[in-house]
Amino acid sequence: MLGTLLSILILGAMISAVYALIAIGFTMIFGVGGVLNLAHGALIMLGAFAYLGLTSTGGMLSLPPLVGFVIAVAVSAAASYAMYAGLVQFIEENVVITFLATVVVALLATELVTFWFGTDPYQLVPLVAGSIHLETVGTRVRYMELLGFVISWIAIGLLWYYVTQTDEGRSILATSMSERGAQLTGVDLDFVKSRTWLIAGAFAGIAGVFLGSLLSTYPEMWLNPLAIAFIIVVIGGIGSIKGSVVAAYLIGYLETVTIQFLGSSFQGIFSLVVLVVVLLVLPQGLYGREFVHE
């Protein structure tokens, strides 16, 4: 029993770290621009496929994994920015249209990737191979999972430093609180939004490479992570980075426990039920803030 608990503790932490990366990007874009970016998942997929195309041993480039990783993250970030600059900024004043357009972009991206890579799954070359056998706990942890955990926290830490300790980063937080206030202090909204989409895209790209390596890489690989990101973001409080991190671990552990004790048939259902309950009891989520009226 103790072994089971420990193994849940470890496995949950690994997957939660990746969830957190996805949710943070999603929540930042909502916080800063008010855009619910349903194409966020597609960026995850894009990161994984970019890495696949760059590094696969049977492929044309077969770059070293680390180089591929860096480029894949850059590709996701660039795609995210392109989506803002090429589409969203022209329609963002209409929430419904933007919302629907991002869904369509996600589906479009999926079809394009399907066109090139087909629907069958791929496995990525791991950044680091091998694993540790934790005999007493009764589980094994791949180095790749550990690396994901570490990189997730490094990324979160850097982001935290950026948005709280630098003027440039703080202006992102400031914009999420008051767009007009930011403009009044000389902040260029376009610049802030561009950076936000870049960061969100990069985070999605990192998550994509890890999800693609730990799980597998196929055109519809984004659907579940996106659904999980929704749940996390709503539970954590939409727009709150801290909320995303906390809720990511909450949901990550919930899923792990569900699989362990109820079986995977119930995977997902539990999180969804928790989500509904949170929305009904605590509509603004754990760290969402209720703004003063007027």
Next chain:
Amino acid sequence: MTLLEIDSVTKKFGGLVAVDDVSFTVDRGEIVGLIGPNGSGKSTMFNCIMSEYDVTGGTIRFGGEDITDYRTHQVVNNGLSRVSQESNPIDALPVGGNIKLFTLPNSVVSLRGGASEEEIYQYAARVGLESELQELPDELPHADVRRLEVAKALATEPELLLLDEPFAGMNQQEIRELAATFEEFREDGITMVIVDHNMGGLMDLVDRAVVLDNGDKLMEGPPKEVTTDERVRKAYLGGTEVP
């Protein structure tokens, strides 16, 4: 005879007390001015009466009935209507359609209810909009949009009309016309509460004024009394020497 009774109403937003234990009454047939500097809690008070906000404490009675916990549409159907400070017509509907919306019965099975064209014409005519019925709101000049707001409120056949800064953005000529319209309403038996931050234009129209300052009721009384009151002067002038 008391129509509206505000009894110790308090409204807090988080730590901010927007309306603090305010009481006053409005009699049938009166026009009452609710005045005070901007931010003194007038609009909040209206929002509490209309149940746009839940009050933090106190009771609101209308025609003897406790309407504190009613929902907005119930308040309206009870005979209260409000013209808000911001004009928010539905841009996709012409003036006539905007008025018609306010005459519809609150029934999901009523497919063809609501005012007839003739009745809608009458509502519009009472504020002088009868020739603009087919126009879309965003094609109207500002003063007409304000008139449309009044016509919409009128279309709910209210006993008591709450008017929130009805004269905002109008020139003196337009203000005089609208004030005359309100006088006509009074003759039709409609009771009115008018919010304005500016006492000047209002004092000829109102029978009585209630002054709010910083969420507190400062005083109430006939216009003359109010305008000469020292506390009111101080509230308005903010301690600045009167030049």
Next chain:
Amino acid sequence: MSNNDNKGAEMTNAGKELVRRRTFLGAAGVGAVTTTLAGCLGGIAGEDDDIFRIGHLAPTRSQMGLGAERSIEIAVDEVNDDGGILDQEVELLSENTEGQVDEGTAVVESLVQEDNVDLLVGTFVSEVTQGVMDFVADRNVPFLITGSADPDTITEFHGQDYEQYKNVFRTGPINSDLQAEGMGQYAEFLSDEHGWEEFAILADDAAWTGPFMDRLPDEIEERGFDVVHTDTMGIETDDFTQYLDDVDSADADAVFRFIAHADSAAFVSTWQSNEYPFAVEGINVPGMSPAFWDATEGACLYETTSQSGAGGVAELTDQTMPFVEEYEDRHADEDPPSKPMYMGFNSYDAVHFYREAVESAGTADYENELDGIVDAMLSTEHTGAAGDMALYDEDSEYPNDLQETRDEDDYISNFPMTQWQEGGEVECVFPETDATADHVAPEWL
């Protein structure tokens, strides 16, 4: 063919184009016309011509479906080179079912109603197969199932009302009940080879794995081994660590896993990078793809799967290699799959099998002489690329279903096991009569 005389010779040559252009009422044929507008439009009725049309159904976006499509093209070309079916030229109409019921239903209907196909071959996903069964039974078009192995497809249909479904046959693969027995025999083989006696079973939480979950534990235990752990995996599952941990803590020597969904790549990858101390055996549908080695970056080394045709690496009959080589010649430089895959073998064999049957019956006129065709089907014995083929008869447990073949050890031989071995080579490892290499245990064991 019944209305052949009505049409001029020049029209028959126009073939499919002609059919496409006619309006609905013309093309819908007797069914629609008689029930509704017989009186006023009686002159127009379904027509036929001198071309024998085969409708092929597969999810051709996936490698499995594409392989099947390419394979049946080869079969059709071979038949045409050899004089066609009953002297009629054979035309192949290949449709993509997307693996979905709605798409499958739509294409089957238009093949039957509009194109007047004489034979349907294919369907990979059980839902699709079962979704079109009623319609196909209603229209009596002979239908040879070549992709889905669910026994229900026979027992729940033919078993309930043979007369209704007698035009539907499965010419491959053998159904999963029989596959389960084969898997039990394979456990015996593994025990002989490596001394493994404790087995675990993990299966997709899906209908097709039902027979394995129901029968395989008994098959294993009957042979004196232990089943130390069984579990089902939700098909939304993409993280297999916990499942593999459980197998590990049950101290299994090998796990039989039955997996068909996309994440099977993640399954082997997790197993391989964590070097779990047990072998991975059973059925892995994506693992049948020749591209699986590349797709998993070699993580599939040592894993096995059973499949019709043994991945085209073993000479199962004298038909096998010529077919595989023809396939490789044609598609060497194209998209994967580079080999036919199991449905390809079955689709290829289905055409030759049907040809042999109707030629012995002397007719392919299913509208009038279905019973003759059915009798011929049930009495045909054919040597296909995937093995020797014969069907069970009406009174057996699985009417119209492919019979298993057995070798001298009584091992089922027409659903062989293949293993990914060093360098990305697929080898047939069981049964031993067809084996191209020994079964290899993972080096970390």
Next chain:
Amino acid sequence: MAVLELEDVHVRYGKSHALKGVSLAIDRGEIYGVIGPNGAGKTTMLNAIAGFTDYEGRIRYDGTDLASKGPQEIVNDGLVYCTEDRDLFPFFSVHENLLMGAQFREDRDAVREDLEMVYELFPRLDERREQEAETMSGGEQQMLAIGRALMSDPEVLMLDEPTLGLAPIIIEDINEAIERLNEEGLTILLAEQNSTFALHHAERLALLETGTIELSGSASEFQDDDYIRDAYIGVH
């Protein structure tokens, strides 16, 4: 010498004509008051200057046309706007809000000095450095808004209704601050419904009604005007 000039500025929202040809010239170092009732177009005018609203006509600051500049450029040029809604960052502390005002300034020493200046100007803010803006009273928020604007090192400060909804005692503080800032050379454009407040500070004023400047002149001219006395000073 005019530091800010408006020349025949029109603003339209759909068919409604909110600003109908306003021309103004504000001299360096003066306090210029714009008074008028609610909805007269005061805020619209400030929004146009600050780059938040499209307009026709010409607005020049320091001799350069502002038409092509976005709000952020205008702020960074030294024309700083303190809005009626204050637009603070509710979950930032007082200190962080103030720092946001100075984020684009290179000279960090000057920023530190200005910070001390603001805290000295508004001791209430000094006492509440770590408090979140959201939790402060209206008057404190107004001080913070002015303080944040000051941190951008403005040459011209536009204040929209700085006394809105404030207690008299707070208005006193703001009074003092405005006077001190002006003494130190800051040009202030003040829009107010509270005519008395505006009259008290401004050297020159304009009366805006329904989008048109009905009257402009010196403070003393305004005080003597009957129309103004009746309609706007209000207290009979």
Next chain:
Amino acid sequence: MSSETDRSTGSTRVLGDTWRSVDDGLRSVGNRINPVFQPLADGYNRLFGAYFGEMNGLQFLLIFGSLLGLLTAPFWGTFSLIQTMTIACIWAVFAMSWDIQSGYTGYISFGHSVLSGVAAYATAMLVYNVDPEMSMAITIPLSILAALAVGMLIALPTLRLSGPYFSLITFVAVLIFYRMIRPFSEYTGGETGIQTVSVFTYDPLVRYYYMLIPMLVVAVALTFVARSNIGLVLMAIRENESAVNAAGLDATKFKLWSFVLSSIPMGIGGVLLVHYYGSVDPTTFVVVDNSIEMIAMAVLGGMSSILGPLGGAFLFVMLEDFLLEGLPASARWTILWTIILLVLVFARDGLFRKLWHALERYGRRGETR
């Protein structure tokens, strides 16, 4: 208008000229056709104008020409076309049902495939679990009721939520329903579904009318509702919910009602679909893609117009299953989604509303000259 042309460069002026000449051409064609149908349209307007809105000759031609086309399709269409149109009828029911709720109120639901899915599953599960011989006279009403009940179950807690939260939760509702199918596979048939539902008929001609007629009934009924006070209120909720309350109308009640109005035809569509295929399974009936496709159809035609989504559904299904049929699936979908994206960005009102307004313009000018 004049200021725009003043500022335009040479190339846009050429484009403008081209457009003007096309415009003139269309107008003169409109002028010639409109008077021919105007008398018919006038007759229609006198009888039904008050209930369904008035139209000019060109618009009359579009509506009644399309109606005539639909009713007579088997006499001129090919088999594939009819088959496609049969499916399009069902999807049109979905798109219109989605529209009366989401398009009108602005509360965008991503969960409508649950409603049709529930109806279809109700039919199949009654037959599968209760009584294989159960008559359609019982299963159909029960299934529609089931859709209604689930519609209420979704609507009651979620309609309190504002826009994006509402959409997310309805999205999640699909996932919950989808994932519940498997753990209860004993009753639901799991991922392979239930195959024992009877089809209405395999006769493609009869089946076409089985689908067409309910679709037309739903179209007429929903158009009637949408053009009534109810439609007015629902639209007002989208534009300004607080104004609706201020008008003395209970916005919450009307939002709920929109779900009722939507759930019932969704239920009808679900029943049609299950009897079309004779089976249910999660991927054909429930997946969130279905909901997104409904939305895409409504967007294509024009949200909040009922007939727009109807047209959108036909256009969408025609493109997917008929016009682009020869292309590989991913190319087909790429083209479809690109079209939808372009419509979202450049023609938010939808293609059919644009067409409708164009006809109004060309028809009206013909009259005045």
